[in-house]
Amino acid sequence: MTLRLLAPIPAELEPAELLARLGPVLPPFDPEIEAFGARLSARLFADPAARAFPDLASLAFWLRPAATATLRAHVAGLGEHRAPRGLVLHVAPANVETLFVYSWWLSAVVGNRAIVRLSERAGARTALLLRLISETLAEPSFTRLAAATAMVSYPRDDATSRALSLAADLRVIWGGDATVAAFRALPLRPEATELIFPDRRSLAVIMAADTLALDETGRDDLAERFYRDCFWFDQKACSSPLLLAWVGDAPSCERAAADFWPRLAGWAQRQGYAVAPATQMAKLTEAARLVLDGVATTVTRHGAAVLVARGGVAPPRPETCGGGLFQETILAGLDEVPRLIDPRIQTLTQFGLSDDARATLAGWLSGKGAERLVPVGRALDFCHIWDGKDLLAAMTRSRHE
Numbered sequence: 327m328t329l330r331l332l333a334p335i336p337a338e339l340e341p342a343e344l345l346a347r348l349g350p351v352l353p354p355f356d357p358e359i360e361a362f363g364a365r366l367s368a369r370l371f372a373d374p375a376a377r378a379f380p381d382l383a384s385l386a387f388w389l390r391p392a393a394t395a396t397l398r399a400h401v402a403g404l405g406e407h408r409a410p411r412g413l414v415l416h417v418a419p420a421n422v423e424t425l426f427v428y429s430w431w432l433s434a435v436v437g438n439r440a441i442v443r444l445s446e447r448a449g450a451r452t453a454l455l456l457r458l459i460s461e462t463l464a465e466p467s468f469t470r471l472a473a474a475t476a477m478v479s480y481p482r483d484d485a486t487s488r489a490l491s492l493a494a495d496l497r498v499i500w501g502g503d504a505t506v507a508a509f510r511a512l513p514l515r516p517e518a519t520e521l522i523f524p525d526r527r528s529l530a531v532i533m534a535a536d537t538l539a540l541d542e543t544g545r546d547d548l549a550e551r552f553y554r555d556c557f558w559f560d561q562k563a564c565s566s567p568l569l570l571a572w573v574g575d576a577p578s579c580e581r582a583a584a585d586f587w588p589r590l591a592g593w594a595q596r597q598g599y600a601v602a603p604a605t606q607m608a609k610l611t612e613a614a615r616l617v618l619d620g621v622a623t624t625v626t627r628h629g630a631a632v633l634v635a636r637g638g639v640a641p642p643r644p645e646t647c648g649g650g651l652f653q654e655t656i657l658a659g660l661d662e663v664p665r666l667i668d669p670r671i672q673t674l675t676q677f678g679l680s681d682d683a684r685a686t687l688a689g690w691l692s693g694k695g696a697e698r699l700v701p702v703g704r705a706l707d708f709c710h711i712w713d714g715k716d717l718l719a720a721m722t723r724s725r726h727e
Contacts, residue, residue, distance in 0.1 A: 329480035332444065333456050334463035334472040341489040344441070349473025351410040354436040354722065355398050362468050363389045363431065369458050376458075379451055381558045381706065385424050388708060389431065397435055397710060401718055408722035410437035412495030417509055419500045420445035421562040423452045426477070427459075428708045429498055433721045439474040441490055446479055488512045496520065496721060521720055523713055526564040526672035527642050530555070530702060531663055533678025534574035534582040548677060549589035551703025555675060557599050557631070558706060561648035565673040565698065565705045569642035569653040571666060573678075579656045583634075591629030594650065599631050601649050608647035609633050616643065622653065641668045664690050671695040672713060677702045 331337040331344065339347070352359060370376050370386035377383075387393070401408050414433040418426035430442050444452060456477065463472035480486055491497055491512045497520040499509050506524045514520060530552065537548065556566045572579035601609075613635045616622035621643060622635035631650040639655050639662060657663065660683060667674075674696040679687065688699055697714040700707065710718045 327483045327486050329478045329486060331476055331478055333460040333477040334475060341486050344476055345493050348439050351439055352437040352470055354408060358468060358470055359435055360394050362471055363394050364391050366462050375454055381424055385427060404719060406724040409725045411721055411723050413439045413493055414496045415490050415494035416442040417499045418442060418444050420447040422559050423448055425500055427455055432710055432717050436722050438721060442477040444479045494518055521715060526670055527644055528565050528567050528673035529569040529642055529666055530567040530675040531571045531573060534572045534578040536678030537582040545589060549593050552590060553593040554703055555705035563706060567675055568646055571655050571657050573657045573660055587628040587632055587634055591632040594631035595629055601631055605647060605649040609649055609651045612647050612651055639665045641666050660687055664694055667691055667695045669695045673698040673705055675700055675702045675705050
């Protein structure tokens with residue numbers, strides 16, 4: 327099967343042709359690579375179309391030279407001379423359209439060649455990013471990086487995926503459990519390795535008393551930060567909260583919830599967040615199922631975007647339609663939070679926890695799940711350590727001299 331080369335230059339190629347066209351690896355943190363990151367960052371900040379997607383500003387910030395310097399310092403801190411692993415095959419998800427750039431950039435900045443397989447269901451963000459990446463790679467200053475980069479798309483085809491997998495020194499699979507299973511069934515060379523990031527889900531923990539202590543501006547700010555965590559990717563990102571747990575005495579939790587959800591719905595309306603009719607129906611169906619299954623006891627609608635199903639203390643359900651359906655529960659104290667955690671929980675966002683409380687909670691969660699404990703508003707912040715895995719360490723190899 328032929329595949330579509332999307333960047334740096336559109337073309338229709340057989341897998342063998344694509345592999346033959348790829349250029350060599352580059353030295354880690356080569357000046358050409360670092361300059362590319364700075365140039366793409368500047369273009370993202372300046373492009374009028376990018377302003378429609380707030381998450382692209384976060385990506386632009388992450389590509390800045392200061393952020394690259396942080397990555398360079400981390401690699402230097404690994405304590406050994408690091409070399410590129412070679413050819414990295416990235417299997418990108420469809421639900422978070424910026425993720426392919428983060429994954430590719432981490433492998434590119436340490437010198438690897440890369441093939442990035444993009445979903446055929448990718449949308450407007452992906453098209454915009456591919457345009458900017460292609461235009462930037464076409465500049466004379468970036469010819470070596472362009473030669474080492476291929477961003478492709480093709481329908482599910484085991485023969486094509488097998489050929490690319492057998493050529494790879496590292497395979498990085500982002501996606502649902504089904505995507506992970508499909509690729510893991512395809513062999514790698516004996517000396518190759520892989521990173522997998524299967525289905526995960528996340529939740530938020532908010533101290534009711536601290537919320538009630540905020541003034542009007544502070545409460546609006548909290549709702550706006552929670553909105554960013556959840557609605558930038560229609561609540562489909564693995565780090566977007568599906569469940570909100572209020573912590574405190576019952577009356578305080580009730581007052582905090584009654585104030586919070588309408589503010590969140592108001593933010594969604596002001597941001598122009600639109601829920602497709604199919605998603606609205608799926609939300610109602612899923613909320614009804616939560617009640618029928620005994621997971622929720624009440625369901626409350628707040629505006630067009632927010633539907634809240636309140637129930638007992640249990641981890642968020644793995645099946646979700648997203649689009650603003652939230653499970654909700656009330657906890658008497660932080661010591662009940664571990665009851666919400668299982669090994670598939672990735673991120674716990676929090677508001678109102680002191681440093682000591684965060685340290686205590688992290689100790690309680692050790693070995694249970696929730697590798698990320700971050701403030702509300704930071705759920706989507708990407709890091710080179712993800713799901714407990716050091717991507718920069720995995721994308722390089724130690725070279726003793």
